[in-house]
Amino acid sequence: MTARMDRRFSALAAEGRPALVTYFMGGDPDYASSLAIMKALPTAGADVIELGMPFSDPMADGPAIQVAGQRSLKGGQTLAKTIQMARDFRLEDADTPIVLMGYYNPIYIYGVDRFLEDALEAGIDGLIVVDLPPEMDDELCIPALRRGINFIRLATPTTDAKRLPTVLENTSGFVYYVSMNGITGSALPDPSVIGGAVRHIKDHTTLPVCVGFGVKTAEQARAIGASADGVVVGSAIVNQIASSLTADGAATEATVAGVEALVRSLASGVRGARVAAAE
Amino acid sequence: MNQSPYLNSFRGGPDEDGRFGIYGGRFVAETLMPLILELQEKWDEAKTDPEFQKELGHLGTHYIGRPSPLYFAERLTEHLGGAKIYFKREELNHTGSHKINNCIGQILLAKRMGKTRIIAETGAGQHGVASATVAARFGLPCVVYMGATDVERQAPNVFRMKLLGAEVKPVTAGSGTLKDAMNEALRDWVTNVDDTYYLIGTAAGPHPYPEMVRDFQAVIGREAREQILQAEGRLPDLVIAAVGGGSNAIGIFHPFLDDKGVKMVGVEAGGKGLDGDEHCASITAGSPGVLHGNRTYLLQDGDGQIKEGHSISAGLDYPGIGPEHSWLNDVGRAEYVPIMDHEALEAFQLLTRIEGIIPALEPSHALAEVIKRAPGMGKDEIILMNLSGRGDKDIFTVGKILGMEL
Numbered sequence: 289m290t291a292r293m294d295r296r297f298s299a300l301a302a303e304g305r306p307a308l309v310t311y312f313m314g315g316d317p318d319y320a321s322s323l324a325i326m327k328a329l330p331t332a333g334a335d336v337i338e339l340g341m342p343f344s345d346p347m348a349d350g351p352a353i354q355v356a357g358q359r360s361l362k363g364g365q366t367l368a369k370t371i372q373m374a375r376d377f378r379l380e381d382a383d384t385p386i387v388l389m390g391y392y393n394p395i396y397i398y399g400v401d402r403f404l405e406d407a408l409e410a411g412i413d414g415l416i417v418v419d420l421p422p423e424m425d426d427e428l429c430i431p432a433l434r435r436g437i438n439f440i441r442l443a444t445p446t447t448d449a450k451r452l453p454t455v456l457e458n459t460s461g462f463v464y465y466v467s468m469n470g471i472t473g474s475a476l477p478d479p480s481v482i483g484g485a486v487r488h489i490k491d492h493t494t495l496p497v498c499v500g501f502g503v504k505t506a507e508q509a510r511a512i513g514a515s516a517d518g519v520v521v522g523s524a525i526v527n528q529i530a531s532s533l534t535a536d537g538a539a540t541e542a543t544v545a546g547v548e549a550l551v552r553s554l555a556s557g558v559r560g561a562r563v564a565a566a567e
Numbered sequence: 568m569n570q571s572p573y574l575n576s577f578r579g580g581p582d583e584d585g586r587f588g589i590y591g592g593r594f595v596a597e598t599l600m601p602l603i604l605e606l607q608e609k610w611d612e613a614k615t616d617p618e619f620q621k622e623l624g625h626l627g628t629h630y631i632g633r634p635s636p637l638y639f640a641e642r643l644t645e646h647l648g649g650a651k652i653y654f655k656r657e658e659l660n661h662t663g664s665h666k667i668n669n670c671i672g673q674i675l676l677a678k679r680m681g682k683t684r685i686i687a688e689t690g691a692g693q694h695g696v697a698s699a700t701v702a703a704r705f706g707l708p709c710v711v712y713m714g715a716t717d718v719e720r721q722a723p724n725v726f727r728m729k730l731l732g733a734e735v736k737p738v739t740a741g742s743g744t745l746k747d748a749m750n751e752a753l754r755d756w757v758t759n760v761d762d763t764y765y766l767i768g769t770a771a772g773p774h775p776y777p778e779m780v781r782d783f784q785a786v787i788g789r790e791a792r793e794q795i796l797q798a799e800g801r802l803p804d805l806v807i808a809a810v811g812g813g814s815n816a817i818g819i820f821h822p823f824l825d826d827k828g829v830k831m832v833g834v835e836a837g838g839k840g841l842d843g844d845e846h847c848a849s850i851t852a853g854s855p856g857v858l859h860g861n862r863t864y865l866l867q868d869g870d871g872q873i874k875e876g877h878s879i880s881a882g883l884d885y886p887g888i889g890p891e892h893s894w895l896n897d898v899g900r901a902e903y904v905p906i907m908d909h910e911a912l913e914a915f916q917l918l919t920r921i922e923g924i925i926p927a928l929e930p931s932h933a934l935a936e937v938i939k940r941a942p943g944m945g946k947d948e949i950i951l952m953n954l955s956g957r958g959d960k961d962i963f964t965v966g967k968i969l970g971m972e973l
């Protein structure tokens with residue numbers, strides 16, 4: 289496995305705080321602005337970066353990420369460019385883990401072997417592919433693990449005790465717990481319910497468990513981070529980007545700055561998580 | 568023709584992972600996976616449960632009006648001067664198309680699974696109407712997702728669904744057609760997994776849908792096979808059906824797949840021609856990819872982004888096709904050809920005048936292929952075409968194109 293992910297999570301465990309995992313859509317609204325956002329994330333307090341790969345038919349995403357994907361595709365983003373974005377980022381940052389997140393078809397069309405080779409060479413550490421459940425492991429998961437790229441699986445409230453071992457079997461890097469049955473950007477359920485689910489997963493794995501779908505504020509990040517090893521924020525960042533754009537969708541000076549400010553606030557949330565929990 | 572991997576049969580698929588060759592599978596989000604496995608389990612039980620089959624048969628006879636007639640189109644045959652043309656009259660079913668066969672089957676399954684809410688996607692609105700109908704019949708609330716473009720061009724069906732008590736949710740994403748409606752239905756399903764049954768309207772989606780929908784629609788081919796044997800004492804030479812997602816086509820093809828002498832042709836929407844992007848000929852002009860839970864032929868660009876496509880017929884306006892058709896194409900058991908908008912429109916008008924049957928625009932595509940092939944075939948040869956739906960829903964679309972004020 290690429291070592292960045294494990295190193296980052298052990299360092300954070302030693303520090304006694306959860307990770308802030310930030311999602312944004314690669315190429316939204318254009319390549320240069322999107323790369324600038326990516327570069328700004330670690331200094332603003334992001335510990336792990338999820339780089340979204342746009343897809344025309346994002347079946348598990350709410351309106352915010354759907355529209356972000358459309359902006360990005362309209363701006364000419366392709367999977368090759370998304371990989372290039374990671375490569376460009378790596379020139380300046382050798383430590384922050386990068387996880388590509390999206391849907392299978394663009395990878396399938398790119399070619400699985402060629403994709404894994406290029407992703408590894410670009411410094412990508414993990415993959416989250418929404419429409420590849422364990423039943424489809426032969427497609428990408430097994431080849432990725434063989435190459436040393438983490439395959440991060442989603443566990444959901446519908447993943448019952450019987451199914452959990454199947455979901456965990458070929459998972460590496462971390463486990464992504466989806467906080468609710470729903471699409472990205474929905475309302476966050478009660479943090480105490482989520483805490484119970486996280487503890488249940490942690491009984492079955494030594495991997496870090498990160499929680500996402502619905503986390504929008506520093507306060508929520510703090511509450512979720514009390515039990516989870518990481519907090520994933522996506523739609524809130526994507527919405528922040530959307531609100532900074534001109535009427536015809538172009539980036540402004542506020543685009544990168546707005547994301548920085550939001551991530552800084554979220555980072556203060558995760559940094560306060562265990563303090564709050566200990567009180 | 569290549570050998571089938573299924574022991575000399577073309578009817579053995581899918582395998583236990585839901586694959587037809589490389590096609591099919593279960594490409595869905597984890598949230599849906601337990602549901603899909605449960606659905607499969609319940610479907611496997613129901614398939615062999617005599618009680619379930621009895622109820623299905625009873626509703627088929629008394630609610631749908633099965634068997635649908637097999638009709639010898641004498642005047643059309645004479646007009647074309649070649650092969651004898653028979654129609655399997657699925658347009659005479661309750662609600663006006665073959666879609667009801669599948670809906671009755673799936674709602675019985677939904678009931679068996681204790682689900683209390685039905686969702687569906689629809690293109691032409693025929694599946695939406697059929698879903699709303701069975702939901703009314705079984706007293707369940709029903710939400711139908713329909714692309715905004717289709718809401719407009721299939722207005723009579725939208726009204727029908729509302730009368731039946733369904734909620735029609737227009738989908739504005741993408742070009743507002745069937746693909747976008749399906750995305751939105753999947754999002755609803757992920758959000759409401761506990762009480763909701765997703766009634767997919769065609770032989771596509773994650774396993775077990777392609778197999779299950781096919782089995783519910785195979786009643787078309789089983790009846791037709793018996794009826795033609797009775798009428799002609801032999802099997803047809805050629806079976807033709809229109810292909811959107813592929814449910815009416817696989818329904819009529821499947822019982823004939825192991826009859827070596829029977830040729831199969833699936834007709835895709837050629838739209839305004841295959842040169843540009845304004846068509847829905849997934850097999851003829853697409854390539855294998857993964858969408859909506861299965862691997863199959865898709866219209867897509869070099870980056871794996873799905874294209875929108877176009878067809879005059881809302882029911883064929885889908886950039887994919889059921890996985891079993893992709894496989895039947897690759898092994899050479901069935902042939903897939905495109906028919907252009909204008910050819911379908913001409914066929915629509917011809918049938919209306921010559922046989923007094925107003926066909927839906929979807930089977931008008933199949934009919935246009937019949938019109939091309941029949942004259943070149945011998946008078947002793949037989950074509951069987953699936954007349955999958957009636958055209959009442961399309962009169963506004965056709966009227967507009969023909970410049971008539973309705």
Ligand SMILES: Cc1ncc(COP(=O)(O)O)c(C=O)c1O
Pocket residue numbers: 664665690691692693694768769770809810811812813814815816881882883927929930955956957
């Ligand atoms: C009458 C009719 N025929 C055919 C179709 C195409 O669907 P399928 O390919 O699943 O039969 C439709 C879809 O709406 C339809 O209404």
